[in-house]
Amino acid sequence: MSLGVLWSVLNPLIMMGVLxxxxxxxxxxxxxKFPVYVLCGLVPFNFFSLAWSSGTNSLVENxxxxxxxxxxxxxxxxxxVFSNCLHLLIQMAVLFVFSLSFGYPMNLHWVWxxxxxxxxxxxxxxxxxxxxxxxxxxxxxxxxxxxxxIVLFYLVPIFYREQPQYASLYDWNPIAAVVHALRKILIExxxxxxxxxxxxxxxxxxxxxxxxMIFRALHRRFYDHL
Amino acid sequence: xxxxAFHNVSKRFFMNAGRKHLRGHLExxxxxxxxRSFYALxxxxxxxxxxxxxxxMGANGAGKSTLLNLATRLCPPDEGEVVVNGRLSAVLxxxxxxxxxxTGEENLRLNASLSGLSRKRTRELFDEIVDFSGVRExxxxxxxxxxxxxxxxxxFSVAINVDPDILVIDxxxxxxxxxxxxxxxxxxxxxxxxxxxxxxxSHGPDTLRxxxxxxxxxxxxxxxxxxxxxxxxxxxxxxxxxPAA
Numbered sequence: 185m186s187l188g189v190l191w192s193v194l195n196p197l198i199m200m201g202v203l204x205x206x207x208x209x210x211x212x213x214x215x216x217k218f219p220v221y222v223l224c225g226l227v228p229f230n231f232f233s234l235a236w237s238s239g240t241n242s243l244v245e246n247x248x249x250x251x252x253x254x255x256x257x258x259x260x261x262x263x264x265v266f267s268n269c270l271h272l273l274i275q276m277a278v279l280f281v282f283s284l285s286f287g288y289p290m291n292l293h294w295v296w297x298x299x300x301x302x303x304x305x306x307x308x309x310x311x312x313x314x315x316x317x318x319x320x321x322x323x324x325x326x327x328x329x330x331x332x333x334i335v336l337f338y339l340v341p342i343f344y345r346e347q348p349q350y351a352s353l354y355d356w357n358p359i360a361a362v363v364h365a366l367r368k369i370l371i372e373x374x375x376x377x378x379x380x381x382x383x384x385x386x387x388x389x390x391x392x393x394x395x396x397m398i399f400r401a402l403h404r405r406f407y408d409h410l
Numbered sequence: 411x412x413x414x415a416f417h418n419v420s421k422r423f424f425m426n427a428g429r430k431h432l433r434g435h436l437e438x439x440x441x442x443x444x445x446r447s448f449y450a451l452x453x454x455x456x457x458x459x460x461x462x463x464x465x466x467m468g469a470n471g472a473g474k475s476t477l478l479n480l481a482t483r484l485c486p487p488d489e490g491e492v493v494v495n496g497r498l499s500a501v502l503x504x505x506x507x508x509x510x511x512x513t514g515e516e517n518l519r520l521n522a523s524l525s526g527l528s529r530k531r532t533r534e535l536f537d538e539i540v541d542f543s544g545v546r547e548x549x550x551x552x553x554x555x556x557x558x559x560x561x562x563x564x565x566f567s568v569a570i571n572v573d574p575d576i577l578v579i580d581x582x583x584x585x586x587x588x589x590x591x592x593x594x595x596x597x598x599x600x601x602x603x604x605x606x607x608x609x610x611x612s613h614g615p616d617t618l619r620x621x622x623x624x625x626x627x628x629x630x631x632x633x634x635x636x637x638x639x640x641x642x643x644x645x646x647x648x649x650x651x652x653p654a655a
Binding site for chain 2: 248251252253254255321322323324404407408409
């Protein structure tokens with residue numbers, strides 16, 4: 185366990201170090217206090233990409249249990265996402281340490297954080313429900329997920345500032361919206377804008393409902409295909 | 411009260427369920443072939459009441475395990491209806507539902523909680539289960555270091571000690587030694603005497619004769635005969651020794 189915690193602390197720190205080096209020494213960016221800025225992007229993105237890929241594989245990897253123990257099948261992917269939440273919490277603690285030590289004080293808007301992260305979990309659960317169900321029938325999906333994770337690393341404004349003309353578009357991506365909201369709260373000391381929260385809550389709820397429906401539609405034949 | 415009832419149940423498997431990759435699905439799209447399927451079970455009807463024990467016999471591939479899987483609610487039937495009343499506990503094939511990297515103790519707790527036992531009740535029953543299994547010395551070792559017999563001992567001990575209303579046993583006991591066999595027999599007889607229900611798949615006629623009062627003979631997915639265990643066994647054995655008859 186102790187080393188497990190260490191890993192989930194080390195991973196964002198190393199990425200933060202590398203990105204900070206590149207964007208302050210190689211391609212200097214005009215973003216102030218870059219480490220905190222980039223960590224605001226890395227922490228929610230790390231959770232998203234890890235939970236998405238492990239959740240997508242969860243049904244196939246636990247086929248032994250699913251085929252032999254009559255539990256509701258939804259439990260397996262949802263539990264996989266929840267176990268990743270532990271790492272999210274640890275990494276959030278790292279983010280707090282950095283934002284405090286870089287001189288962003290604790291503020292009242294922090295009460296928004298559980299709401300924002302809660303919607304991220306809702307979004308990921310929906311996505312994972314759909315993907316793990318499809319993965320049972322089309323095992324290639326895991327490669328698609330891996331590639332999509334790399335693409336999204338660049339499409340989510342983790343180490344850059346979104347261009348103003350695209351900003352409203354970015355917010356429709358729930359992960360980008362979470363990153364955006366974290367920066368508003370921790371760095372800019374303002375509550376997340378209402379339009380952002382509307383997009384985030386609508387987007388993640390729609391994904392959850394759709395994921396749930398896809399899972400229900402596909403789960404009857406799991407037994408034959410696992 | 412009926413514990414388990416099958417009403418005209420059929421279960422069908424598709425031959426191309428092995429298509430697991432995009433390539434296979436695309437090939438199916440481009441060169442459509444008729445979807446071949448077969449019925450693992452066809453028009454099965456029976457019921458088992460409280461206090462009854464049903465033996466299920468038949469050749470390999472006759473549908474015995476599929477029938478148990480349907481009764482355990484692991485897969486839904488394609489036609490008909492499966493009704494189960496009460497808590498069911500199963501010893502299916504060897505090591506089923508066990509995780510090889512977890513220790514014996516962790517597997518015990520995991521399986522007990524999956525069978526619907528509370529943490530508190532599991533703690534109370536823990537010693538009894540471990541003592542019955544006889545693997546106490548190795549209970550904190552990972553399951554992959556266990557022999558087949560030890561895994562079966564643990565699985566059976568958990569299944570019978572979680573106090574189910576219905577016990578489902580699928581040939582798993584075959585790997586146990588004589589001493590454990592006798593212990594299991596005794597426990598199963600006591601279980602039956604206490605008015606609980608059992609579904610037993612076995613190829614051992616003596617086991618079935620002692621454990622069960624009724625029997626169901628499956629042949630290629632259909633019910634060939636059902637009735638009192640002696641009658642069905644007799645017909646089954648004479649059929650097995652002379653299939654032409």
